Amino acid sequence: MTTTSHVLSDMAALRSELRQQGDPHCELFRLAPWRAVLDIAFDWLIVLSSVALVVWWSELFAPLAVVLIANRQRALGNILHDAGHRNLWRDRRRNDLVARLFIAPLLFASLARYRETHFKHHMELGTDGGDPDLLFFARSGPTNWFLNYLDQIFSLSAWLSSMGGHLFSRQVRAASQLYILGWWAGALALMLAIVGPDFTITFLVLWLLARATAFHLITTFREMCDHFGLLPGGVFTFTRDMVCHGVWRWLIHPRNNGYHLTHHLLPAVPYYRLPEAHRLLKGQEVFRDRGKVCSDYFTGTDPVTGAWQAQGRIP
Known part of the structure; x- marks a missing residue:
């Protein structure tokens, strides 16, 4: 049975149960x-306000501006994800x-390239060479979760993706790159x-600095929350929901992005x-029996970082 078959089978099992309830x-x-239009406007407002804080108030706000801009870059990325669907x-x-x-x-x-690769991610979930979002285990044997996180953030290809998006991708058409x-x-x-010029230059510098630093750190952590440390074989075996609250959720998973298992089942x-x-x-039996849900990032009885140990390594 292929990975695509497992994915479709998991989605069909859930929808069969839902159909029985009408x-x-x-x-x-x-x-x-x-709602999406207002959220886009809000994100733009936060980004521009962060730049204004640095330009018209004090350069000392630059570190805060970088974090706020990176967070809104992540939020806008989640809306782009919805646009892809x-x-x-x-x-x-x-x-x-x-x-x-x-x-x-x-x-x-590039919206077209994003849509193409994201569809592959859904259909070829967790397959080596098929899933474009598949992360790697660089270490064997038990190790601290933070070391696995460091392996991901110091990956040059991952950093280039965070920094330049599709501008550095050879798979993206030159016309799309020129449009960007x-x-x-x-x-x-x-x-x-x-x-x-002061505002414009500061905006560009802060935007690129946020992409190169905080955005990369946040995005890598978020991607690991989605699938890292799980076994391929379908949606239920390879995807998590993060049902967390507080500041960490606002920083890592804006726009409800933590509900990744729910999204894969109902895209x-x-x-x-x-x-x-x-x-x-x-409330569905198949989800209760097979769904993987974490309610904490770092602490609690079953934090998501606890699943990032190398003993859960994908064969």
Whole structure:
């Protein structure tokens, strides 16, 4: 049985159980496009306000600005993820127009390439050479989770991906890369005309610095939360939900991004309905028996970092 078959089998098992209850999950597929538009505007506002804090108040706020900008880069990345699934609008033209104007190029991403690789991630989940998001175990034998985390963040290919998105990818068409560069040239020219060179240069420096540092640290940790230390073989065996609260959740998993198992099982549910979807799935026998859910990052009885030990190494 192939990995794709296992993935489809897990999704079918869940939906079969839901159908017996009258398909209560179908309401969760309903979109509220205004919600995504407001969230995009909010993220842009936080980024620009962080830059303004440094330019017009004090350079001492630069470290805080880098963290805030990195967090909103992560949040915008989650909205881009929904755009890849056409979860902003079901109408592809509207969905892709918003993504290509306000999100994808800002994150150095090609929407078409993102959609292609993310579909492979869903269908070829956990397969070596098939899953483009598959992380590696560089160590054998028991080891501290932090060492495995360090292996990931010091991966040059991972850092280049965080820093430059699709600009450094040979698999992305030159036309798409030129669009990204052209978008940035236009955005910076507009910013220069409106708020002047100090703000524009500070924005660019803080944006790139955030991508190279805090964003990379956050994204790597988030990706490890999704699948690291689990065994391939389907959605249930290789995916987690992170049901955490507090500052760590805000920093690592904005926009409900921690509900990764729920998303893989019901990918047409938009990000703002994932908590409701998770509550529904908790009532399903197949999810209770097979679903992997963590409620802590570092402490508690079953922290997610405890699953990152090398003894859980994928063969």
